[in-house]
Amino acid sequence: xxxxxxxxxxxxxxxxxxxxxxxxxxxxxxxxxxxxxxxxxxxxxxxxxxxxxxxxxxxxxxxxxxxxxxxxxxxxxxxxxxxxxxxxxxxxxxxxxxxxxxxxxxxxxxxxxxxxxxxxxxxxxxxxxxxxxxxxxxxxxxxxxxxxxxxxxxxxxxxxxxxxxxxxxxxxxxxxxxxxxxxxxxxxxxxxxxxxxxxxxxxxxxxxxxxxxxxxxxxxxxxxxxxxxxxxxxxxxxxxxxxxxxxxxxxxxxxxxxxxxxxxxxxxxxxxxxxxxxxxxxxxxxxxxxxxxxxxxxxxxxxxxxxxxxxxxxxxxxxxxxxxxxxxxxxxxxxxxxxxxxxxxxxxxxxxxxxxxxxxxxxxxxxxxxxxxxxxxxxxxxxxxxxxxxxxxxxxxxxxxxxxxxxxxxxxxxxxx
Numbered sequence: 001x002x003x004x005x006x007x008x009x010x011x012x013x014x015x016x017x018x019x020x021x022x023x024x025x026x027x028x029x030x031x032x033x034x035x036x037x038x039x040x041x042x043x044x045x046x047x048x049x050x051x052x053x054x055x056x057x058x059x060x061x062x063x064x065x066x067x068x069x070x071x072x073x074x075x076x077x078x079x080x081x082x083x084x085x086x087x088x089x090x091x092x093x094x095x096x097x098x099x100x101x102x103x104x105x106x107x108x109x110x111x112x113x114x115x116x117x118x119x120x121x122x123x124x125x126x127x128x129x130x131x132x133x134x135x136x137x138x139x140x141x142x143x144x145x146x147x148x149x150x151x152x153x154x155x156x157x158x159x160x161x162x163x164x165x166x167x168x169x170x171x172x173x174x175x176x177x178x179x180x181x182x183x184x185x186x187x188x189x190x191x192x193x194x195x196x197x198x199x200x201x202x203x204x205x206x207x208x209x210x211x212x213x214x215x216x217x218x219x220x221x222x223x224x225x226x227x228x229x230x231x232x233x234x235x236x237x238x239x240x241x242x243x244x245x246x247x248x249x250x251x252x253x254x255x256x257x258x259x260x261x262x263x264x265x266x267x268x269x270x271x272x273x274x275x276x277x278x279x280x281x282x283x284x285x286x287x288x289x290x291x292x293x294x295x296x297x298x299x300x301x302x303x304x305x306x307x308x309x310x311x312x313x314x315x316x317x318x319x320x321x322x323x324x325x326x327x328x329x330x331x332x333x334x335x336x337x338x339x340x341x342x343x344x345x346x347x348x349x350x351x352x353x354x355x356x357x358x359x360x361x362x363x364x365x366x367x368x369x370x371x372x373x374x375x376x377x378x379x380x381x382x383x384x385x386x387x388x389x390x391x392x393x394x395x396x397x398x399x400x401x402x403x404x405x406x407x408x409x410x411x412x413x414x415x416x417x
Contacts, residue, residue, distance in 0.1 A: 033111035042101035046089035084271030094258030117237035235413030345401035
């Protein structure tokens with residue numbers, strides 16, 4: 001691994017925040033929500049429209065007037081031109097426009113919560129894969145040390161065989177065990193390389209980039225369930241989204257109730273009109289000026305849809321309350337379960353640390369005895385495997401404890417590095 005660039009956890013998370021596709025998509029979705037918070041989109045501002053209409057016709061006309069006079073004209077032209085600027089403004093709609101504006105604000109908050117959820121999920125993925133690489137790197141070191149021991153055993157067996165103190169079978173067994181250890185190392189190295197590719201994929205960068213990771217993983221040993229539950233109530237994105245959805249449902253009901261009130265609109269405009277007629281009492285007419293007025297309307301009966309819509313909105317509001325209760329219950333359950341796993345893994349770390357020390361001492365004693373030929377090969381191999389397995393179990397226990405810590409902090413909405 002010499003010459004490889006060290007990728008720290010902080011650097012990996014920073015790259016993910018900048019490059020990860022899901023985070024970028026969620027960020028753009030939030031920008032859309034932010035842009036949508038507008039009085040105009042809520043219907044609070046007037047609409048100004050400029051228009052122009054031009055109509056031309058050519059006709060063969062025959063007219064009989066009241067005095068019996070006949071007038072005829074072929075290819076008589078009629079030209080009409082109308083243009084102007086008009087303003088239409090809904091000045092009262094039962095306050096529904098204000099409810100819609102508040103809804104847009106809540107949708108922006110919902111977008112922020114969704115972005116936070118996406119960031120937490122992707123940062124959690126980065127941390128999980130990163131610490132998987134750390135524990136795999138530790139396992140490679142353990143397997144490499146096993147290879148060294150197995151190589152020493154082959155050399156000792158060769159020496160013993162050359163001076164007639166060991167059989168050819170002992171040499172062959174030592175070589176078989178060495179090849180077995182080499183196979184395990186190659187497989188572990190393959191998994192390590194594939195996991196690097198997976199991390200590069202999450203970071204949305206070239207999967208061929210090679211790197212090394214830190215040697216150790218630090219585990220928080222002072223997590224308290226009560227503190228995590230308090231933080232989760234305040235910061236968990238999924239719970240915050242349910243709370244925002246309830247507020248949106250309340251505003252939806254308010255908007256629907258606004259339909260019971262009259263809608264009052266004001267309108268005004270300045271228009272020009274020109275007309276030309278080849279035949280008639282008036283052959284040319286020009287006009288320009290202001291027009292203004294107002295419109296008031298109210299639904300007297302619309303098939304009882306107003307009552308139905310209000311009932312549906314109330315049920316949706318009730319559902320949002322139930323969803324909050326469900327999410328709160330689920331969150332508490334997930335925290336309690338993850339915390340129990342965390343405690344178990346912390347206990348396993350202590351146990352496996354002690355096991356590794358015992359296995360190391362046993363291997364040292366066994367190796368010394370094997371060198372002077374006082375124990376059989378199988379007993380030495382057993383001690384060797386016990387030590388390697390103790391190292392692997394300790395590395396795995398630390399990794400599982402770190403995963404538990406990450407899961408707890410993610411649920412609490414406070415995934416610090």
